[in-house]
Amino acid sequence: MKKDTLETISLIPWIGKTAKYMDYYIGDFMKSNGFNLSKEQFIVLKYLNEKDGRKQNDLAFITNRSKTALTRLIQTMEKKGYVSRSTCEKDMRINHVYLTPYGRETWKKSYPYFLEVVKELQKGIAEEDIMRVQKVMKQIQININLRTTINQ
Amino acid sequence: MKKDTLETISLIPWIGKTAKYMDYYIGDFMKSNGFNLSKEQFIVLKYLNEKDGRKQNDLAFITNRSKTALTRLIQTMEKKGYVSRSTCEKDMRINHVYLTPYGRETWKKSYPYFLEVVKELQKGIAEEDIMRVQKVMKQIQININLRTTINQ
DNA sequence: TTAACATAGTTGCACGTGCAACCAATTTTG
DNA sequence: CAAAATTGGTTGCACGTGCAACTATGTTAA
Numbered sequence: 001m002k003k004d005t006l007e008t009i010s011l012i013p014w015i016g017k018t019a020k021y022m023d024y025y026i027g028d029f030m031k032s033n034g035f036n037l038s039k040e041q042f043i044v045l046k047y048l049n050e051k052d053g054r055k056q057n058d059l060a061f062i063t064n065r066s067k068t069a070l071t072r073l074i075q076t077m078e079k080k081g082y083v084s085r086s087t088c089e090k091d092m093r094i095n096h097v098y099l100t101p102y103g104r105e106t107w108k109k110s111y112p113y114f115l116e117v118v119k120e121l122q123k124g125i126a127e128e129d130i131m132r133v134q135k136v137m138k139q140i141q142i143n144i145n146l147r148t149t150i151n152q
Numbered sequence: 153m154k155k156d157t158l159e160t161i162s163l164i165p166w167i168g169k170t171a172k173y174m175d176y177y178i179g180d181f182m183k184s185n186g187f188n189l190s191k192e193q194f195i196v197l198k199y200l201n202e203k204d205g206r207k208q209n210d211l212a213f214i215t216n217r218s219k220t221a222l223t224r225l226i227q228t229m230e231k232k233g234y235v236s237r238s239t240c241e242k243d244m245r246i247n248h249v250y251l252t253p254y255g256r257e258t259w260k261k262s263y264p265y266f267l268e269v270v271k272e273l274q275k276g277i278a279e280e281d282i283m284r285v286q287k288v289m290k291q292i293q294i295n296i297n298l299r300t301t302i303n304q
Numbered sequence: 305t306t307a308a309c310a311t312a313g314t315t316g317c318a319c320g321t322g323c324a325a326c327c328a329a330t331t332t333t334g
Numbered sequence: 335c336a337a338a339a340t341t342g343g344t345t346g347c348a349c350g351t352g353c354a355a356c357t358a359t360g361t362t363a364a
Contacts, residue, residue, distance in 0.1 A: 019171030
């Protein structure tokens with residue numbers, strides 16, 4: 001009978017650790033290629049490039065962040081000149097977020113690098129394994145989403 | 153010919169997102185079971201329970217953290233009463249970290265909950281898939297470690 | 305129509321992260 | 335042995351995170 005320990009039974013520490021390494025590596029890679037852009041900021045650029053002028057709330061939702069986290073992310077990006085905010089005319093509570101020209105340009109320039117780093121991370125992994133891992137990740141997310149959503 | 157996008161070719165966003173969800177869920181689960189204990193703090197308790205009085209440097213290494221991050225983690229844990237620090241007699245630069253009785257007790261009490269939450273997250277995933285995912289995670293870590301180590 | 309409620313976003317707080325710079329102690333080296 | 339280099343740990347800075355509490359605006363219901 002195998003003893004239950006976090007190591008033997010579990011995927012979870014593996015995923016967490018790998019994600020941490022990945023984050024670090026991606027950040028490092030982007031930095032050394034001259035981009036002053038966190039992974040999080042990159043994701044926002046991505047969604048704004050798809051559809052500009054999104055509401056902060058929507059951005060928070062599609063990026064799975066609390067509205068607090070999103071507020072601060074946008075604040076930083078605004079300081080760096082990637083995006084601008086403007087209050088909605090019809091509902092003064094709402095902020096729309098827009099890419100600046102610089103933001104759009106940064107997105108276009110950085111995207112190929114992200115594709116590259118992502119390929120590098122996956123070197124030596126068979127396509128079939130990629131599919132299978134995706135399937136497992138989906139299952140874990142299902143297990144979680146049955147019970148949880150970010151609150152605010 | 154399939155177009156290269158982050159979604160089609162990649163595992164990486166999946167892993168990152170899943171890890172984020174997991175983190176959130178684990179934290180939430182522990183909190184609602186009465187533990188004031190982050191996943192990071194839990195890991196430190198785990199390693200100290202295995203071997204008490206480790207040097208901060210060693211803890212940073214085995215937990216894959218910068219010494220800065222570890223310093224602050226230990227500071228918080230000290231404030232919460234889980235661990236104590238004492239300067240090494242033979243080399244005044246070194247700090248040894250010890251579990252307090254409360255820290256050890258917290259470890260013992262919380263461990264079963266971690267096992268439980270981990271099992272819950274993996275519900276519906278075949279053992280074979282777990283192995284396969286572990287293999288892929290290892291490969292990604294290899295791809296990364298060929299090029300990177302945390303600096304300080 | 306005004307009072308109660310809901311929604312969007314911000315702020316204070318606590319926590320986690322890495323880098324660069326720094327201090328103090330120890331080791332190496334000339 | 336003294337100067338230089340190395341090592342262990344801390345601090346300032348910038349960034350990312352969620353919760354609770356708050357403001358301002360909008361909607362709903364009495």
